[in-house]
Amino acid sequence: xxxxxxxxxxxxxxxxxxxxxxxxxxxxxxxxxxxxxxxxxxxxxxxxxxxxxxxxxxxxxxxxxxxxxxxxxxxxxxxxxxxxxxxxxxxxxxxxxxxxxxxxxxxxxxxxxxxxxxxxxxxxxxxxxxxxxxxxxxxxxxxxxxxxxxxxxxxxxxxxxxxxxxxxxxxxxxxxxxxxxxxxxxxxxxxxxxxxxxxxxxxxxxxxxxxxxxxxxxxxxxxxxxxxxxxxxxxxxxxxxxxxxxxxxxxxxxxxxxxxxxxxxxxxxxxxxxxxxxxxxxxxxxxxxxxxxxxxxxxxxxxxxxxxxxxxxxxxxxxxxxxxxxxxxxxxxxxxxxxxxxxxxxxxxxxxxxxxxxxxxxxxxxxxxxxxxxxxxxxxxxxxxxxxxxxxxxxxxxxxxxxxxxxxxxxxxxxxxxxxxxxxxxxxxxxxxxxxxxxxxxxxxxxxxxxxxxxxxxxxxxxxxxxxxxxx
Ligand SMILES: Cc1cc2nc3c(=O)[nH]c(=O)nc-3n(C[C@H](O)[C@H](O)[C@H](O)COP(=O)(O)OP(=O)(O)OC[C@H]3O[C@@H](n4cnc5c(N)ncnc54)[C@H](O)[C@@H]3O)c2cc1C
Numbered sequence: 001x002x003x004x005x006x007x008x009x010x011x012x013x014x015x016x017x018x019x020x021x022x023x024x025x026x027x028x029x030x031x032x033x034x035x036x037x038x039x040x041x042x043x044x045x046x047x048x049x050x051x052x053x054x055x056x057x058x059x060x061x062x063x064x065x066x067x068x069x070x071x072x073x074x075x076x077x078x079x080x081x082x083x084x085x086x087x088x089x090x091x092x093x094x095x096x097x098x099x100x101x102x103x104x105x106x107x108x109x110x111x112x113x114x115x116x117x118x119x120x121x122x123x124x125x126x127x128x129x130x131x132x133x134x135x136x137x138x139x140x141x142x143x144x145x146x147x148x149x150x151x152x153x154x155x156x157x158x159x160x161x162x163x164x165x166x167x168x169x170x171x172x173x174x175x176x177x178x179x180x181x182x183x184x185x186x187x188x189x190x191x192x193x194x195x196x197x198x199x200x201x202x203x204x205x206x207x208x209x210x211x212x213x214x215x216x217x218x219x220x221x222x223x224x225x226x227x228x229x230x231x232x233x234x235x236x237x238x239x240x241x242x243x244x245x246x247x248x249x250x251x252x253x254x255x256x257x258x259x260x261x262x263x264x265x266x267x268x269x270x271x272x273x274x275x276x277x278x279x280x281x282x283x284x285x286x287x288x289x290x291x292x293x294x295x296x297x298x299x300x301x302x303x304x305x306x307x308x309x310x311x312x313x314x315x316x317x318x319x320x321x322x323x324x325x326x327x328x329x330x331x332x333x334x335x336x337x338x339x340x341x342x343x344x345x346x347x348x349x350x351x352x353x354x355x356x357x358x359x360x361x362x363x364x365x366x367x368x369x370x371x372x373x374x375x376x377x378x379x380x381x382x383x384x385x386x387x388x389x390x391x392x393x394x395x396x397x398x399x400x401x402x403x404x405x406x407x408x409x410x411x412x413x414x415x416x417x418x419x420x421x422x423x424x425x426x427x428x429x430x431x432x433x434x435x436x437x438x439x440x441x442x443x444x445x446x447x448x449x450x451x452x453x454x455x456x457x458x459x460x461x462x463x464x465x466x467x468x469x470x471x472x
Contacts, residue, residue, distance in 0.1 A: 046225035046257055046268045050081035052442070053255045054274040055229045055284050057084030059094040059206070060420040060427060061276035062213040063435025066127075069220040071439050076221055081268060083257050085228040091362065093278050094210050094428065096395025098312055098346060099203040100327050100337070101429040102145040103169035104195055106160040106469035107405070110426070111167040112450045113433035118200035120432040121209075128216040136212040142202040143338070144326040146183070147195045148380075153331070154193040156469050161195050170199035185321040185381055190331055203327060203337055206428055230265060231256035232273070232288050234414070247299060250289060250414045272442060273417045279307035279396040281407075281421035288414045298413060301461040305407065305422040307359045308399035313369045314339055314346045317387040334376035336384075344390070349373045350425070362394040399424045403465040408434055408455040409441050418442065419457060 052068060054061045065080050072078045089095045101121070103114045120127060125135045149157040157173070164171045174196055176188035218224065233254035239247050252273050258265045277284045285291065285303035293299025320343055327337040336347030349372060351357065357365060369389060377384045400407065400422035407422040420438050423430055433450055440448040447453065454466040 044226065045259070046081055046083065046227070046266050047079065047223055048267075049079065049269045050223065051079045051270065052081070052272045052274060053229075053268055053270045054080065054082045054276055055255075056276040056278055056281070057082045057087075057214070057224065058089070058092045058276065058278050059210055059213070059431040060278065060423075060434060061274065062210065062217055063431040064274050064276060064418075064420050064438045065217045065222045065435075066213055066220070067435040067439035068442065069217060069222060071436075071443050073443075079223070080217075080221075081223040081225060081270075082217070083225050083227055083229050083255070085226070085260070087226050089210070091396065093396050093398055094206050096312075096393060097206050097428050098337070099206045099428065100145070101203065102197055102201045102327065103164055103167075104145060104147050104160065104171060104197060104201075106156075106163060107454075107466065108163060108167050109450060109452055109454060109466075110405070110430070110468065111164055111169055113430040114426075115168060115200060116433040116436075116450065117429045117431070121204055122200075124209075124212065128212045130215050130219045133215060136208055138204040138208050138212075140202065140204040141338075142200070143324065144197045144199075145201045146197075146326040146328045148191045148329065148331050149193045149195075150190055150331040151192040157193050157195055160469060164195075169197065171195055171197050183321070183325075185325075185383055186328075187380055187382055189379065196326065201327070209428075225257060225266075226260045227257040227266070228260075229255055229277075229284060229287070230258045233267070234288065245297075247413060251416050252288060252414065271416060274420060274438065275303075275417055276420045278398040278421060278427075279305070281305050281398065281419070285411075285417070285419075288411075288417050290411060290414055290417070298458075298461045301457075303407065303419070303422075303457070304402040304460055305398055305400050307396040308424075309357045309359045309362065309394050310348065310350060310397050310425070311364055311368055311392060311394050312346055312348050313373065313389055313392040314344060315384075315387040315389045316342075316344050317384055318343045319383040319386065320345060321381060321383065328380070330376055330380050332376040332380075334373050334380070336377060336381075345384075345387070347373070347377065349376065359396065362396075364392045364394050366392065397425050398422055398427060402460055403467045405466045405468065406430060406434060406452075406455050407457055408437055408452045409447075409457070411457050412461075 068080050103111050105111050121140050161171050174194040176191050179188050179194050232252045234250045234252045237249045239249050254267045254269050256265045275281050275284045282303045282305045291302030325338045329335045334349040336345050339346045404424040407419040411417045420434050437447050437452045
């Protein structure tokens with residue numbers, strides 16, 4: 001009104017101010033509450049509805065979110081919510097991993113996933129660029145991976161390398177003589193053959209990738225909520241299979257999120273749930289009723305993923321191998337790589353089943369290094385006899401006890417729960433391709449670029465292992 005000047009003209013300036021304050025008082029007396037009653041800030045709460053709810057905001061969860069938004073047919077077409085209970089990621093595998101990428105697998109699927117990841121990492125700023133944000137520097141170190149095989153494993157290594165080459169990986173075989181020539185710091189005792197990745201292999205900074213993905217998916221409109229998924233509300237329907245077996249099909253309608261530092265929970269209606277809870281994904285599957293049926297049935301088949309504690313030790317060794325050092329995986333299962341440029345290295349070794357440590361905490365066992373890791377390192381690289389351990393940490397593998405490979409795609413009975421979990425020590429390098437595969441399955445109904453059918457849940461019920469023919 002003041003802007004048009006019409007009413008001001010009739011009342012005069014003084015009258016006008018008086019009238020306005022009178023009207024304001026009247027409105028205040030009619031409206032409930034006082035001027036101090038601000039609307040509560042609900043920005044930390046999840047939306048009431050989301051097409052897709054992703055449980056777990058680690059690398060796998062964020063990768064699925066990214067590809068869903070990237071492949072959606074209309075911008076803003078799909079509402080995606082990521083629920084992460086710990087935004088510091090203090091126990092998440094992603095931040096505690098050693099960042100290795102390597103194509104030296106025996107399964108074509110794993111080789112293809114890792115090759116795609118290498119190209120994703122090399123072109124990271126084409127995938128993850130965000131307006132006004134500086135480019136990402138993943139610190140990708142393409143120093144290659146060197147796998148060593150004993151006499152017993154040499155034939156398997158040879159046939160694995162054949163498959164790797166067929167799939168397009170640049171890997172070569174090396175004799176002990178060739179090894180000594182190229183890497184004079186190696187003692188080849190007990191080594192019959194080696195395979196060496198000349199391209200697309202090495203290590204990178206997992207934190208940087210996690211942060212880059214998070215920043216990107218937020219810019220694409222993905223919602224985030226800090227809270228813990230504690231319950232699913234679902235409906236059930238009885239069905240007869242073609243073998244006349246009665247099964248119960250379930251569909252999740254609502255995800256309950258327990259809010260951080262609170263006993264309050266928020267329900268979120270949804271169409272699809274992604275189980276990307278890493279080492280804790282079996283708990284999420286159990287919440288949806290997976291595995292809660294008679295033993296030996298599909299209904300009674302659990303998601304076989306559990307947390308397994310793995311130690312990483314960092315040591316200093318001024319006489320150690322130089323800058324061209326690849327990530328080395330020894331015949332004993334011990335591994336190491338360079339860490340930075342100051343004669344520092346990191347490494348470890350997966351324990352045997354009998355040595356598996358208690359996974360209830362992330363404390364480091366320093367004796368494990370002295371007794372089970374260092375002797376192998378010192379045998380393989382004599383310079384490591386004088387190494388000094390500087391620090392160490394432990395993290396959880398999202399360990400698939402059935403066949404140590406990923407679980408990808410929908411559950412056959414809880415029809416709208418999709419998995420992206422169970423990668424048992426190679427989830428980091430598989431995340432870009434797996435996120436894309438899960439998004440393809442959701443949006444197009446089948447795997448489009450890499451066929452991951454052998455990673456479906458059904459294999460646990462059928463007893464069909466999708467296993468690596470490992471040479472370590
Ligand atoms: C020591 C070590 C070394 C490794 N080295 C390599 C390597 O060199 N190369 C490689 O490729 N891979 C490596 N890995 C494996 C890799 O780190 C994992 O496979 C990968 O990070 C798994 O990612 P994720 O997103 O599934 O799990 P995470 O990063 O663990 O994320 C899962 C998230 O789910 C959240 N969550 C769980 N339950 C709930 C709930 N109920 N509600 C809400 N949120 C929940 C957790 O808080 C967590 O943040 C290594 C792992 C370890 C431990």
